[in-house]
Amino acid sequence: MKTILWATLTGNGNYAQSSPNNPPKKEALGDFAAHAQAAGNMIVGRRTFEGMQAGSGGGTFAGMDIVVVSASVKDIPGVTVVGSPREALSYLLDKGYQTALISGGADLHNAFLGQGLVDELIFNVAPVLEGKGLNLLIDAEKYQYKEVELLNFKSLGSGVVQLHYAISH
Ligand SMILES: NC(=O)c1ccc[n+]([C@@H]2O[C@H](COP(=O)([O-])OP(=O)(O)OC[C@H]3O[C@@H](n4cnc5c(N)ncnc54)[C@H](OP(=O)(O)O)[C@@H]3O)[C@@H](O)[C@H]2O)c1
16 A cells, blocks of 8 residues: 655745635645545544544545544544554555555654655645744654655646655665
8 A cells, every 4th residue: 555645835845834814725725635535535643633623624525534643532433543653554454445645734744754654745835935834854863864756746726836756665
């Protein structure tokens, strides 16, 4: 099973944080929905899932296998809760998925990246700059830098540019 990490970045290279005053661009949301539909699943951190529930994202993902990673919560109605990134992958692998879509947030992405569990990266760079920001990070003990292979790039419209990379293991 292939693992794809999908994330929106800012123009100054941070992990984008959305808020009511700075919502994600509709092009980025549409792209996420297309990848989630294609994969049939999404893996999200507990905080991002709570944000999805508070927003209007619920209906868009009806029928999809939503896997919430949490060390503190054991059960959420309507979704599968697991205790670690590896458990999330093993659940989706057992269900026969070809692709697992790792959907955020930063804490969860960094857990997958730090454990070397990501095969491909899809970064949508939004035309915004952030004054503060989160970073996506790989295992600092093992790597100072790690080269990745650019598979594709394209414009999604409204200034959003998509970069698609493969990570070798
Ligand atoms: N740029 C983007 O593409 C994008 C996408 C989605 C969200 N976001 C943004 O990201 C922010 C939320 O991200 P976040 O970093 O605060 O939280 P998050 O990654 O959504 O959730 C963090 C929680 O997930 C659980 N978790 C993470 N790693 C784990 C591990 N290795 N083992 C067990 N549980 C683990 C923990 O839950 P427990 O505390 O329950 O143990 C942790 O508190 C929001 O600002 C949102 O707007 C951005």
